[in-house]
Amino acid sequence: MAGDQASIISEWVLPAAICAPVTWVCLVFRFREDGRLLGTYRSAALAFCVVLWTSGMAALASGLLLPHASSVPPAAVGAATGWGVIPRGRGEQSGGRAVMAVVTLGNSLLLHELALRLRTDRADWCDRLAEGFGDCWDLDAFAGDVRRHLLMRVDVSGRTNRMRAAVKREIGERHREVRAAAQKWITVETRIDKTCQQQGRRPTRDEIRLVRRAFGEAEQYLKHLLELEHTYGKRRDAEKLRELKRRHLSAEHGDAGAAGELVP
Structure with missing residues (x-):
């Protein structure tokens, strides 16, 4: 029983726990000139959803894939999944990037909505001051x-x-x-x-x-x-x-x- 609990923590909980802060740092870097992630309740909620979704996908990928690839550390899966939030250039759209796109399935929609919300928040802020x-x-x-x-x-x-x-x-x-x-x-x-x-x-x-x-x-x-x-x-x-x-x-x-x- 203790071994099963340790396995769950290492294969499911640990990747999600590592992925969450990595995802947040990547979000801050990605939208550093677009707006403030915690500027309004809606933008904060969307950013929180991105972190949760990415962390959940990291846990899912680790729990399902690691039994077939035991040489991959769970922490690396969490960090790599969170790093997938960072935008890549066209030259970096390789097979590894395609795998990350599958792992972070659904993030594109959330990131798109977050970008739109940040632009709307900035426009509303400028409107109020002007x-x-x-x-x-x-x-x-x-x-x-x-x-x-x-x-x-x-x-x-x-x-x-x-x-x-x-x-x-x-x-x-x-x-x-x-x-x-x-x-x-x-x-x-x-x-x-x-x-x-x-x-x-x-x-x-x-x-x-x-x-x-x-x-x-x-x-x-x-x-x-x-x-x-x-x-x-x-x-x-x-x-x-x-x-x-x-x-x-x-x-x-x-x-x-x-x-x-x-x-x-």
């Missing part, structure tokens, strides 16, 4: 603070000078896009307001549509900049960014500013 600006100056000032916040976090250990320069260049380009869109917004809005005052009338549908379009472009470019914050920032930085947003929201317009009234 919405509510009724004044282009407030939006532009907030974008400037996001840029400075990002640049302060670029020079980290483990990142080469070339990588740092590339990240800084991307931050600068996206910030310039926000500034240009905000300037276009105020130009269009000022021109239409001046015309309406001179003619003593309200804006036409086409004019309202132009302001909405300019506003939408500025907001979209701000979200584009915030995507970098979500990629390179830390979860604890979210509250700091919300505080920066509250500071730059216009006290006069608030969340229902004049420009916001033109946006559905």
Whole structure:
């Protein structure tokens, strides 16, 4: 009886126990620039399902295959199954990779759903931070603070000078896009307001549509900049960014500013 228990632990439990942390580390590496695995309940649940499924397949493979291949250590089966989560290039799609695809059957669907969830979480996060600006100056000032916040976090250990320069260049380009869109917004809005005052009338549908379009472009470019914050920032930085947003929201317009009234 004791021998049977030891056999179950070594052939079934041990591979699963080793596979779980290996799978988690591989998931973190695989999605390191796509989002935060523990950012929301749904992403955390999907990541947990991937770990459970992969660990279960490792236990199953070890329990069923080891009796026919006793020279293979159970721990190696668990580690190899967890390592199968790491994406491979086309050149590595060998027979061994095909075996791992069978062992980790079902992971492709879970990983696909996890990738979609991480993208959705990032989009929702950017939407929440970018919405509510009724004044282009407030939006532009907030974008400037996001840029400075990002640049302060670029020079980290483990990142080469070339990588740092590339990240800084991307931050600068996206910030310039926000500034240009905000300037276009105020130009269009000022021109239409001046015309309406001179003619003593309200804006036409086409004019309202132009302001909405300019506003939408500025907001979209701000979200584009915030995507970098979500990629390179830390979860604890979210509250700091919300505080920066509250500071730059216009006290006069608030969340229902004049420009916001033109946006559905």
